Amino acid sequence: MTEPLAPQYNPTAIESALYAWWEERGLFSPDVTAGVPGDGRPYVIMMPPPNVTAALHMGHGLNNTVQDVLVRFERMRGRRALWLPGTDHAGIATQNVVERIVATEGRTRFDLGREAFVDRVWAYVRETGAAILTQLRALGCSADWSRTYFTLDEGLSRAVREAFVRLYDEGLVYRGHYIINWCPRCLTALSNEEAEKEEVDGQIWHLRYPAADGNGHVTVATTRPETMLGDTAVAVHPGDERYRALIGRQLRLPVVDRLVPVVADEAVDPAFGTGAVKVTPAHDPAELVERPACEPLDLARGLGGAVAHASESTEALPPASSTSRRRYAVTASRFPFTRSGGTGSTSAWEPSAANVSCEMRIPPTGAAVWRRAARFTTSPTTPCLR
Numbered sequence: 001m002t003e004p005l006a007p008q009y010n011p012t013a014i015e016s017a018l019y020a021w022w023e024e025r026g027l028f029s030p031d032v033t034a035g036v037p038g039d040g041r042p043y044v045i046m047m048p049p050p051n052v053t054a055a056l057h058m059g060h061g062l063n064n065t066v067q068d069v070l071v072r073f074e075r076m077r078g079r080r081a082l083w084l085p086g087t088d089h090a091g092i093a094t095q096n097v098v099e100r101i102v103a104t105e106g107r108t109r110f111d112l113g114r115e116a117f118v119d120r121v122w123a124y125v126r127e128t129g130a131a132i133l134t135q136l137r138a139l140g141c142s143a144d145w146s147r148t149y150f151t152l153d154e155g156l157s158r159a160v161r162e163a164f165v166r167l168y169d170e171g172l173v174y175r176g177h178y179i180i181n182w183c184p185r186c187l188t189a190l191s192n193e194e195a196e197k198e199e200v201d202g203q204i205w206h207l208r209y210p211a212a213d214g215n216g217h218v219t220v221a222t223t224r225p226e227t228m229l230g231d232t233a234v235a236v237h238p239g240d241e242r243y244r245a246l247i248g249r250q251l252r253l254p255v256v257d258r259l260v261p262v263v264a265d266e267a268v269d270p271a272f273g274t275g276a277v278k279v280t281p282a283h284d285p286a287e288l289v290e291r292p293a294c295e296p297l298d299l300a301r302g303l304g305g306a307v308a309h310a311s312e313s314t315e316a317l318p319p320a321s322s323t324s325r326r327r328y329a330v331t332a333s334r335f336p337f338t339r340s341g342g343t344g345s346t347s348a349w350e351p352s353a354a355n356v357s358c359e360m361r362i363p364p365t366g367a368a369v370w371r372r373a374a375r376f377t378t379s380p381t382t383p384c385l386r
Helices: 011-024 058-076 091-103 114-138 154-169 225-230 305-314 322-327 367-374
Strands: 042-046 080-084 181-183 188-190 197-210 217-222 233-236 250-252 259-264 276-279 330-342 348-353 357-361
Touching (some): 058 080, 091 114, 197 250, 217 225
Antiparallel strands (some): 233 276, 250 259
């Protein structure tokens, strides 16, 4: 060596030139092992594609280092080793990032229009995608970059459609009801990983469901009164003497005035609340099965979608009166209860005065109908507290 060693290691001065030398000679191709002692069997790793929404993080550094070690080891053993690199479009996450950029310009995706917004997304993807591939090179990843893929490339999109069509034709996938994380802003479903959860201290709400024949009522205890419009039944335990005579009778669903049956189900805990449970199949996975009266009602089709189901029944409702207050008594009872749920897509009922009145907090769309439908007043001594 003619030059003295630097007092500190400078990776930029050494690794960049060395990596470029590797690439120029095609040392990451699976065919580089031709003539190398070994059996030449294929060895393939498909790189889990990082999202193009941002830069790589420590997790990417770790899992790509492990993959690189495995590929280099098998390559030195004479196997035709291929490490297939790529990036993922991460649809919703990328859309949100681009929408935030557009918002700084005082516009929305609707102002741009579909085609113009898609062009902005592609421009962002080209910028961040290239940066991520540069970062992977800086890590020393020995992937075959000539085969780099992007999950929105036409070839891959066509392959995905082909795979799903074949699976459907073979009866391996089907279309049916499934509870999802619906985002009323993006107007699409979110994966469980994309839905942020938080635990909140809730309360038990008591709602009176009057009998269809006007003879009595059933008080239902629930932590989620906002799902009431999707109720299809009221369930009680078959061994609960308090409700055994009511099984099979019809009740009137408050607000909507739709008839729902009282059904017997051993899954009901008689000791919880009042022992009568509202059945909302499109809300609870435990109820979205083959159970009595469990045909789900979809109340979340787009912004304010529930109004489409409620408006016909509520438009003719008179303003809240003493009769309706007595008929549909609604109260909140303090109860040590904690539930976990999404932070951005669930409406909530809140008392505007303790145990006096309630109103649903909702998105602007359909607000007038919802407020009218949810306006009930009761007193702290209402019978449904007993």
